[in-house]
Amino acid sequence: MTIPSTNTLPLAGVRVIDFSTLLPGPLCGHLLAQTGAEVIKIERLGRGDEMRSYKPTFGPDGVNFALLNQGKRSVALDLKDPAARDEAVALVRGADVLIEQFRPGVMDRLGLGWEAMRALNPRLIYCAITGWGQGGPLANVAAHDLNYQAEAGMLALTAGSDGSPALPNALLADIAGGAYPAMMNILLALRARDQDGQGRFLDIAMADNLFTFAYWGLGKGFGSGQWPQPGGDLVTGGKARYQVYRTSDGRYLAAAPIEQKFWENFLRVIDAPQLLDDATDPRATRDAVARIIAASTADAWAQRFEGVDACVTVVKSLEDAAQSPHFRARRVFEGKVSNADGSVEIPALPLPISPEFRRAATGAAPLLGEGNATLLPG
Secondary structure, eight states: OOOOOOTTSTTTTOEEEEOOOSSHHHHHHHHHHHTTOEEEEEEETTTOOGGGGOSSEETTEEHHHHHHHTTOEEEEEOTTSHHHHHHHHHHHHTOSEEEEOSOTTHHHHTTOSHHHHHHHOTTOEEEEEESSOSSSTTTTOOOOHHHHHHHTTTGGGGOOTTSOOOOOOSOHHHIIIIIHHHHHHHHHHHHHHHHHOOOEEEEEEHHHHHGGGGHHHHHHHHHHSOOOOTTTSGGGTOSTTSEEEEOTTSOEEEEOOOSHHHHHHHHHHTTOGGGSOOSSSHHHHHHHHHHHHTTSOHHHHHHHHTTOOSOEEEOOOHHHHHTOHHHHHTTTTOOEEEOTTSSOEEEOOOOSSOGGGSOOOOSBOOOTTTTHHHHSOO
16 A cells, blocks of 8 residues: 655654544544554454444445544454554554554553553554543443434434434544544644653543533523523524425425524525514424425425525535535545555545645555554564
């Protein structure tokens, strides 16, 4: 695999040893790799990252693995073998950053914990990503994204009219609670190290970081004692001004005319000036708008709202969104990731990093253990 030159990128010269698997840690490593860091992925001998086996396949590995690990190198080791562990330690000795995603205590038992690694490399930034954090009653409880959202109170706020929470389709804990805060704190730690020369231990808890997304609800609850309820607040479906409405052809409009000027424009388009006062009976207003929207097709409403500042969008499928003229104009899917032999390319994973700070996405994810011969001592 050929890795493009990263000499002019912000993290050029930074070496990252990544022991993580699946999504949060690998995505963090991918962000670091695309901004110039050398990322060496430590994988299990023989099997590698579990995501290599996920469907659909993209060459010898899963397409999810390809999207999250482009631009890295792979070293395959059995960390329970003392000789292999010594090889991993040798890599960490010369590293700037270590990422791991095991439950608390696992890296210590492997001889690769923070205290041991800090002793041999005092400048090391050690980033531990877990669901629940390094301490607390839940620290060693098995869980996934859905569980973190449930425990952090987010899932309850998605409940519909029957009281059942809706299944989230976004992996908020893994990405927004794990990968993104991990990269943010790694960058901060690198900057702090520039000032004092010291490494840092970073405790990234995905569940903790979800509370930021409920800032409005926390403010309401702590500030007034009135905690938000599903279907009872602005962003949980309690108002006509922030709602998804079904159209006559079974499609949907996402309507968010929150501010008064947008609300007035919205009512003008749907020809319902009598609904201007939506505060007296919010539920009646919401139901009245729903009946009006249900009388026409999504395309008809799109035409009527075109050019009107009313914050209304036809709900698109992911397939349609990926082909959107807007996102094409923005070149969101300009980067490419190839399969192992380069015979097939698909759009690379879009990243929330300005193009000037990242390399153009090209090439493939590493084959399992492809770096053993060149990266390990001896």
